[in-house]
Amino acid sequence: MTLPEKKSALGSFIEGVADAFAFPLRTSHYIELVNPLWTSHSMQARIEKVWDESATARTLTLRPGKNWRSFKPGQHVRVGIPIGGRHFTRTYSISSAAESPDGCFTITVKAIPNGFVSNHIVRQLKPGDYIPIGIPQGDFYLPDAQPVKPLFITAGSGITPIMSMLRTLDAEQRFPSTTHIHYAPQSYDVIFGQELQALERKYPRYNLRCIYTRVPGEEQTEEGLKAQHFTKAQLEANCPDWRERDVYACGPQPLLDALEAFWEKEGLRRQLHTERFRATLAPSNVAGQAGTVMFAQSNCKIVSDGQTNLLRLAEDNGLNPAHGCRMGICHGCDAKLVEGCVRDLRTNELLSEAGQSIQICVCAAVGDAVIDV
Ligand code: FES
16 A cells, blocks of 8 residues: 555544544535535536626636546536525536646636626636535546647637637647637637637647627527538638548537538548537427426426426526536436426436336426436
8 A cells, every 4th residue: 555545544533533423514515614615515616807898798716626537639628606585506617727726626607698697707706715516527638649730710708618629729838730720709708819819829730710699789699600601612712621630629519510510411421520519419300299297206287388497497496516518428307207208308218117216307298207316
């Protein structure tokens, strides 16, 4: 046994003894009262600094507590946000370079219209606040080993994981030949705009192509964005050697759908890596069957339209079920189906076995159902 192992074994023993006296809580719960960053039963971060990137986007510098681990640029982290006695969880890409000397990392959050949680983060959180966080996750990152020739395609706040990659490449002084196509409504909406331009000046091999999509005076819609965002001619004009490049893309769903369809058609799908923050849903050609959902533990009956996912349905009616990613990945929302039938919105598969576990963030009720929430 090495010295650190001995120490950690001794530490665990002492903590175990202390836990026996602290029962039914754990020693870590009392330590939390002294410094939330020292706890071991949950991970917290202290907000060290806030910085407005644009009128609607804010960067939070977070100092993570015990059990944090290093991340790869491009990965994301779950953040817990307590608001008015309720607990919400959201997932955000890390925007800072890996291996910051001060041990902190940043997330950059854009307040979306009617986004209750994102608006709270951007407008209300302040230095000194503590928030629960998860460990860094995700497989959207540049490979360590082989050098790549990246083509980054980003839109709006989809730039955040790419910013982490760019900052890391800059910090490690291994900036490869890079083309970066970024879409934003107008020039002043570009998050990190000045820093991107500074990188372009610093590295002649970093080609930044900003494309502005908003026609002044017109309302911007997701479908409109899709139409404006991506064409082969535009790609050829901005990145003639796109076939030779590994593509890393993050942005709104219609853009990512368009990119995936294009690279698939070109037979180069393996070169395209995308980061999504919403589940890809099956075509909604299945008519939802309205009914009543009983959330059994909460003793709450809610009318369902047969299309709305169960997590959203519960939250919209004042319940606060456990959840994480909200897109069918983490299983943080798993709950037991007690009775009835639900549809997995990603596949349209029907699930009706009493007692089976379902992911309430991606399932809608089909008619009446009872869920153990
Ligand atoms: S919240 Fe992550 S799978 Fe449902």
